[in-house]
Amino acid sequence: MKIKYTKILITLSIIIAVTFSFAFVKVASLPSVVKITNNKLELVNLSDKKLKSNFIYTVEAFSKNSSTSNQNINLNVKLFGLIPVKKVTLNLKPEVKVIPGGKPVGIKLLTEGIIVVGFSDVETKNGKKESPGVGAGIEIGDILLEANGEELVDINTLSNTISKSKGKIVKFKIKRKDSIISKSINPIESDESSQYKIGLWVRNSTSGVGTLTFYEENSGKFGALGHPINDVDTGKMLSIKEGSTYNAKIISVEKGEKGKPGELRGVFTEKDKVGSLNKNTFSGVYGISPEMWSDLQSKKAIPIARQSEVKEGPAKILACVDGTETKEYDIIIERLNSQTKPSPKSMIIKVIDNELLEKTGGIVQGMSGSPIIQDGKLVGAVTHVFVNKPNMGYGIYIEWMLNEVKLAS
Template identity: 40%
Template sequence: MKIANKIIKALFFTFLISSVMIFSGVVYLENTLDSEFKIKNGDSLTITAPVPITAEYNGAKLSNVSGKYAPLNEFSVNLKAFGIIPISSAKVEVVDQLQVAVLGMPFGMKIYTKGVLVSDITSVSTQNGNKNPAKKAGIKVGDYILSVNGKQVYTNEDLGYIVESSGGKNMKFCVIRGKTKLYFNFSAVMDKNTEQYKIGVWVKDSSAGIGTLTFYSPSTNLLCGLGHGICDDQSKKLLKINSGEIVSAQIISIDKGKMGTAGQLKGKFNYDTLGDIRLNCNQGVYGTFKGNLKFTNLTEIALKQEIKEGKAQIITTIDGEVPKAYSCKIALKGANYNSSTQNMIVTVTDKELLEKTGGIVQGMSGSPILQNGKLIGAITHVLLEDSTKGYAIFAENMLETAQSVANEQLKEAS
């Protein structure tokens, strides 16, 4: 009897532990697997995960999307672990083969903000002590000042002139915070040292820098690069663009990266205009192509579920203007499908690149990554604790953003 009880208890605890492990696994997969997938007509949906994942449509295993599925363009599937344990549902979109011209060449960015960005707030030294009228009124770092008393503000000089001309009288400020338009009424104070009226803010109206172009999309006529957004150095806020240019550039020197310090590619603008910037967002910089370059060789974009951990190639330029391929390894992040930007971890393995740059450095952001002849993503960031490693974004996510930009252009034209 005692032996039987021990067996029952052992079975119970085994069942309990197994149930907890299965439940934890389901929760983990539910939080990491994407809820949307693109798939090419005739291809099977294979999902990279720690355990086998199958997709079912109307109770049947989804083996390919030819025939009865393709005409739907979009349909929902149920995802199951080992083919039996329900995880979640996902939307599948059937797409044509996606092709772009892979670049890897350096480019210069000249950006002008929408209004002026408040990058810092500081006190003004007055005869009556330190004052900060902007802060007191409610203006914050990251706000964009669009107008004052109905007058449009385009540059730092515009704001300075309006504030100085106010003579200390009350002014009405129109400000954008995120997507919300706000209004503030307050007056400037006189700086006792300069005898000028000030409101206590540092503002920014433009930015410039060098990055790497990822690809050109013939279907949208867009140049896509950087893989991450351009932010203000002080506020760390994404710059809202009023206008901007993409120009050709060349690399002239390298500050080698090392542990704890990010290296940098140093370059100069050639001032040959390649395009007009249309969007600065978390997925990179996107601009309408206007240059004279000819793109003849097109490369297929790999969908995220096609990417495998292991060997790949970085296409980048570390000297002059000519891109070159360098070896690397990629690993998919645990929650890679739920991120729109940092989807992969890249480790540089190429001896030449390690010798010259120390791995990944600033200016390489946007460098394309190829695997099995397909474009899988682009470099976005370097890991400060290890300059041989960095993050990368899926190329599929960048192309999706490019399509959104193209759709907005069509709306504007209609």
């Protein structure tokens, strides 16, 4: 009998220990600062539980402070009402409203300097093949800023400088990652063309079609894509010198399949310019449009949801997969990732809308930036597709995107 009671006590002890450990980890993992819209305090979550006292933990407010823009409530979280495990600051922010996009947008940008995307050999008069750029220590992804003290505003400027050198050393100012370095390259005369060359493949512009995420009426600020524009060859994020956005039209769809991402194919023309781009970041591209896009004029601004207000469950995305018409499609937010800094992989989403699945197979290239709407609030934007599951992908919290243009800091 004694042995039986001993086993029961051991079992109970294990259950209590596991419960205690689980509760401790759950509470301790709560962010130290939680931003939330001022009138949505009841939505603060501890994973799937409300941040309210229960038999495992208690929440006590110990101080409050206010400023003109927000109010802070400082909380103590205690296990079983006795053991302090966490101090949490609720940062109550004012409500922010923006117009959700969903429309296709043409993007064209010029980079800061000229990007090195590859190497080539130059065949000389004596039959020797070499790349002067490689010999000088140039690397893929280097950005050529100046040549012989002259700013490289485009590829023609680089070609003219090399041609004028007549084979003499050209001194380059180069940006490599976060450093500025100098390199000297000795151009050589090509036997094929009798022109001087340095054996580099370079690029200074790119263009494509994506999706507008939001537009803010008062400031004219907008954001799109939800992820950076990277160079197609080097994979590195492009540094914008100047850029433009255009009204675009979707003309065809390549349906996504397992192992083969699909694509929205769109077109735009120079006369359809509607805004300028000034930022390319890990959270998307941003700019100013003094006049609202014509097909947004009938839309109303809606509130945004901050990270702590987003929940797993049903939601919708706004997207255009044919012409210029934007429609709502059903999705499910399957998982949320708690984040303290911007990342395009804030949440995992799944397309369940039969019409969209039939047309595109799920998420395809060109849908990046499609707004994610939940309970009438803008909560995020589509960013990536799962290559082997085209009906699933990632989204970014809208808060990260609005922070880039100082609309929700």
